[in-house]
Amino acid sequence: MKVKGEGGIRFISDSMLGKVARILRLAGYDTLYSDSWRDKEMIRIASKEKRVLLTRDRKLYQEALKKGLDAYLLLGDNPLSSIAELSISHGLKILFKPETSRCTICNGEVTQIEKRKVKGKVKRGTYENFDDFWQCKKCGQVYWLGSHWKKIKEEERIINKKILSMKAKKKNL
Numbered sequence: 001m002k003v004k005g006e007g008g009i010r011f012i013s014d015s016m017l018g019k020v021a022r023i024l025r026l027a028g029y030d031t032l033y034s035d036s037w038r039d040k041e042m043i044r045i046a047s048k049e050k051r052v053l054l055t056r057d058r059k060l061y062q063e064a065l066k067k068g069l070d071a072y073l074l075l076g077d078n079p080l081s082s083i084a085e086l087s088i089s090h091g092l093k094i095l096f097k098p099e100t101s102r103c104t105i106c107n108g109e110v111t112q113i114e115k116r117k118v119k120g121k122v123k124r125g126t127y128e129n130f131d132d133f134w135q136c137k138k139c140g141q142v143y144w145l146g147s148h149w150k151k152i153k154e155e156e157r158i159i160n161k162k163i164l165s166m167k168a169k170k171k172n173l
Ligand SMILES: [Zn+2]
Pocket: 103, 104, 105, 106, 107, 108, 136, 137, 138, 139, 140, 141
């Protein structure tokens, strides 16, 4: 199986970190997320699947460390800053490309599909205005580089700017 994302690092994220999980998926990192997991379940999955556990909960974080897991405590309110922190600590590349992104809905792998195959699955205007489409292999969600993509690329730019300034600050300490 093809492992996407740098070095194949995988994550499991707690229910407070929906936006963080979404960004990691866009950047191609396999990231599990659910709003119904209990702490024990998250620890069990992280341990079984060797995933880095991401949480805002100190108790869960300490518990994960005790079990010898790789865990990261994200305390800030700004998900873009959290991603920048995580990128520095775990050497992640935050680049959004449709060919390497994972489905933001289900974490499935996304693959390019022929335009004719999305006919009827997207609005007519979308079909007429775009030629490149991608589809999640797992849930079937169709993606294209519409207006939302501009927002996503803007987030990518902000995150990478934050990474640079965080790195510069560290050097100056
Ligand atoms: Zn999907």
